[in-house]
Amino acid sequence: MSFRPTNYAVAAVLGLASGAQAAIDRVPEPVPDIDFSAISMRDDAGAAILAAEEGNDKSDLRIARALREAINDDKVLASLGQNIRIESRNGEVTLRGPVNNDAQRLRLAQLALNTAGVTGVNNELDVKRR
Helix, strand or coil, X not given: CEECHHHHHHHHHHCCCCCHHHHHHCCCCCCCCCCCHHHHHHHHCCCCCCCCCCCCCHHHHHHHHHXXXXXXXXXXXXXXXXXXXXXXXXXXXXXXXXXXCHHHHHHHHHXXXXXXXXXXXXXXXXXXXX
């Protein structure tokens, strides 16, 4: 699913993201003993951009670094940071990895969109269902 600034704004106006802000602001309970290794292995497989293919442009590296810092600074998302893969190519950011709920998925896309230099976000985060 791709979130571009205009698409996200339209979704918010249409009410598709209504109630998401309240859920984003809540700190979720820790999820015990969830094995994310299958998702990590899938992301490391051929579908993901390899490090050699990833944007090595200074602006792409700056985007990835700024987004990683924003995730680590977010009190709700910091614990997910190590499991989130950030790929940036020509300002287009792809997010992959496991999250606990839709609110976290939306919040990560929102952080990416708010990162300087980002032109679009491909949100490929997986919501772990219990």
